[in-house]
Amino acid sequence: GEKSEDGSTETEPFSLTLDFYPNPDHAGIYMAQKLGYFADAGLDVSIQTPSDPAAPIKLVAAGQTDLAISYEPEVLLAQEQGLDVVAVGALVDRPLTSLIWLKKSGIGGVADLRGKTIATAGIPYQDAYLKTILARAKLTPSDVKTVNVGYGLLPALVGGSADAMLGGFSNVEGVDLRLRGKDPVVTPVDKLGVPSYDELVLVAKGSRLGEDPEAIRLFLAGLARGTAAAIKSPDATAAALLEANSDLDPKLTRAELVATLPLLSKRGFMDEAKWKRFIAWMRENGLISAPIPISQVLSNAYLPGEIPE
Amino acid sequence: MRRWLPPALVLAALIGLWQVAASSGLLASVLGLEDFLVPSPAEIASSLWENRSLLAENAWVTLQEIVLGFLCGLAAGLGFALLLRLSGLLRRATYPLMVASQAVPILVIAPVLVVWFGYGIGPKLAVVALVCFFPIAVATADGLRSVDPETTKMMRTLDASRRQLLWRVEAPTSLPFAFSGARIAVAFAPIAAVFGEWVGADSGLGHLILQDNAQLETARVFAAATVLAVIAIALYGLLAFAERRIVTWR
């Protein structure tokens, strides 16, 4: 977006589809939006919020949105399905998905899960996490009762119809439970034997990258600035989030934000070695069949060199 | 006035009981319903009051989706019923598809809806219309078929064309049926709008419910649901009133 002589900026429309409803994971994005970093970069960013986390990656592949937030496992599955999608940056470069139970349940460790009920979001690769986690404690999936509760994870755990839940985020559900005085025990899956991966990544359509990568570059640069700003001033970030989403609960959001900011990837860099290890794990667990050439799934080429001020 | 008393009383009684049970911890102990699962009426009421502007905004969005979607569904349903009536072949040919269309989870076609209608009011209207269309079409079609054959003979011997038979006899006969269908449809419409919003939305009661559900904001979830219920009852009442005004010969 080059400035025209009269000083007004020509901005190009740019659509971003979130992974799910707005939450502190998106702090950098809303900050950049609020502080006009995207506008400076000549982008007029519109933010879409789906309710089905599997939808965004399809929409990006369908060319319906310029950029979408998805999950590393989802990206790999998309590749397996032949979708033309590439991860161009990490929003959160480590697992947030956690195994959560309540202290009062008296569960000391994974081994105590034998015969217990575990609520999941009904996502196969997360069931695979559980398998790996249980295996490390010498348990098999048949030793526990898992039930797919879709959106009902928290109610299931808090309501006592499940003893533990897998699928909640440490920085969202985890914080939420703590805030409600349920003192939960929250363990991200990479602490339980699942190879680390980038929980939230930004994906673009491969062919699109070939044609004009510029907008993507500009966006990622703006996002990096936004993230930096967010980390610097949490309060302003909270304000930005709440302003943009009046239906967020202020108290909860602030708490989540505190827990989230340290987890945000500053530049969005993705570690190929880490991805390779995770791909291997996915194959071992039969989630993907063919090997996936790393160059196809991710590219750090569009990230800003150093974080611009 | 007297017509409103009984429902009001029953409602008051229920809410009262519920409140007592909740505050006396009975719900938790007996029914196992802790207040973050099912808030007490008092909590819901205060949430309704505190979030009145937020709820109002979102309710307005959803109400538009419901009303417009219902109208589309109504038009489609009535039109389809007439078509079915006029062509037995068409009837046999498309009826199964019509039924099938009701059995497809929105989740499955959600991306398609987005591709076609974007994130605007489009997909919500589509979902609401799809849901409302069916009961209206089925009920009206049944109504059109329910004409006494003797009456048809009478019309035929008076040189009625197919169209005249349809408009002068079959349509009036089917009106009460059509209203049944419409009332059923309008009661389902709010839910449909909620699902429509789950296709992708940044406002509306459905959006709010999902958001709050994720945050375990149970009181506000129930507040939103209450607003939905009120909308449904209001629209249903409106239709029932219209029916009494239009179907005067029964």
Added chain:
Amino acid sequence: MRRWLPPALVLAALIGLWQVAASSGLLASVLGLEDFLVPSPAEIASSLWENRSLLAENAWVTLQEIVLGFLCGLAAGLGFALLLRLSGLLRRATYPLMVASQAVPILVIAPVLVVWFGYGIGPKLAVVALVCFFPIAVATADGLRSVDPETTKMMRTLDASRRQLLWRVEAPTSLPFAFSGARIAVAFAPIAAVFGEWVGADSGLGHLILQDNAQLETARVFAAATVLAVIAIALYGLLAFAERRIVTWR
């Protein structure tokens, strides 16, 4: 035989067109439907075949939920309609609640359902029954009201008690209406079962759809949806057949 031909042909034609459009890339170019959004009939068919046993298992689970839930809803709906008929007070008092019950998103009461019924077939039945109950109750109630007052006079002068009037006149009169309602209900039942499974399940077509959707297994998602549609059509046809057998005087 001839009755099955038209729908079969239409269906075949549609599927054929769809396949052609898909394989010739028309869908993608014109409608923007890439095959990972909407797989081609061929893909769906092969997925149906490859996963036949998996689909069959889960379909069986869901079918049970649908049928049992529908039966509960039917019983409740008919019973409620009779009650409404017998007491005008009850009618005015509970009708609004009945309507409201349809406007509450399952998501909102899901935790309650789980607490009460656990993760077994219970919550699914509850959801299906809740959805089926309404159209049946409304349609039947309307039918019971639609008796010609002259007929009522005739029965009264023959010393009919309220119950006899209900069973000998009002019930038969309302049968066609009840069937309309039941057919509408049974078409909605599969969706209801799917949502019921989203409350919490480890098998069933709804569960399968949720999994495959997260897995981007679009072909199998559509395969499952197809099975749902077939179930709906089959049950609808069954009811229509029963109606022809029972309502012989029209």
Added chain:
Amino acid sequence: MRQDTKMPAEAKEFATAGASPANAAAPGAAVSIRGLGHSYDELAAIEGLDLEVPARGVLGLVGPSGCGKSTLLELVSGLQEPSAGEVEVGGALDPAERLARCAFMPQRDMLLPWLAAVDNAALALRNRGVRRGPARKEVERLFERFGLAGFERSRPAELSGGMRQRVAFLRTLVSGKPVLALDEPFASLDAITRAEMQGWLAGALAADPRTVILVTHDVEEALYLSDRVAVLSARPGRVVEELSAPAPRAADRDAAVTDPTFVAVRERAMEALHRGSR
């Protein structure tokens, strides 16, 4: 059964029906109508009617179309409440009690389309708690004499107008109530069938008398079947003239109706009807 076995066939048939509690309660109830008036909104259907029907008496009602005959029958049977005056049936003013004592045959047959002819005819018995089997037997015996043999299992839609009317007539009779309010029971019957039915009714009433109010358009019919005949004026219906029949329900109908006195009375009735029709 109250009747002894020596009575004629018609009687027996009729009698069984007669064995109803209502009937036992009030053996042949008298009907007295005092200052009766009824209006639908502004429209005055009948006005200041006074009529007396003794227990087991038969009153014929003739009057111009739309003068309120059907309305009157509904008022008597307790199906509507009068806007003025009162009706007493077997000593009861209360509409519910009147309803219990009167069997009203509406002008339109009102057969139930989903019931076979027999079951339509047996409705009253079924309502009284008689099981389907016996109830059907009960009425089927009469189908033969009513010229309906072979149509026991036919649905109303498969019957001719006159057949439907006969089923409706039968349905009313077997209710076995002390008072019969018949609204043009034979209007759609041809001369022969009609004469047969009249003869049958005459015989039945002879064996097991009832109080009957008979609305008919056929003055001759009224005069043959009734003890007294009231001629009503055009709306609002008032009594123009009341005549007593010369030979009520005489055994030889043809002879009776051609008898000069009968003809004379008929002329007077016609003349009154003329006067009443303004």
Added chain:
Amino acid sequence: MRQDTKMPAEAKEFATAGASPANAAAPGAAVSIRGLGHSYDELAAIEGLDLEVPARGVLGLVGPSGCGKSTLLELVSGLQEPSAGEVEVGGALDPAERLARCAFMPQRDMLLPWLAAVDNAALALRNRGVRRGPARKEVERLFERFGLAGFERSRPAELSGGMRQRVAFLRTLVSGKPVLALDEPFASLDAITRAEMQGWLAGALAADPRTVILVTHDVEEALYLSDRVAVLSARPGRVVEELSAPAPRAADRDAAVTDPTFVAVRERAMEALHRGSR
């Protein structure tokens, strides 16, 4: 309007209705019924019927209840197809053409409950494309003479049985078709009103002749209104005897029906009816 201005009032009223295309097409169509038979499943309703009605002629049909009169009218009007034999109306055998030439008045009035009396009566005109306003005017003029004045806007449920029947009769007449198939048009009218209507019909037919098939239970009515009267036997309906009326539609009705020859013919008809009723 084909009629000139010198004709009597009735005629004019009737005439407007007469100005229908169908009528213009076939001025007074003749009806001939050859070897006609009809069965419902096993049940033979009518068998081997042969009847001729000349154009503008009036045929009266009397016969025992259930002998197939209504069925016959439906067959003639092209509302049902015979299982044997053929019907020709105005030279047309094709049912659709017959339907276009015949106006059938069903035994039950079949008024539409949601339409006011006028609109029910005006149905035929409306179907023919006449706007509501003119159509209503058209029929309202006749409401007076039919004794329905003041009930133009009443719903059928607010009319008496006889009033309903008159509306249905009116509805059939104004269709202005060359052939009228009337199924007991006056069955629920009292003697006076009935005589009035008969007189009106006689006058109207005199001014603007039509081919009429008149089913009635009243032999006298049949003989007064018809040129010829066919007496049918009990089901399956066959022609027992055909008589020609002594004084069809005579100006002075009372005189005509009391005339000895008329009475004699009536006796013969009754006697034939007896024979036919087995």
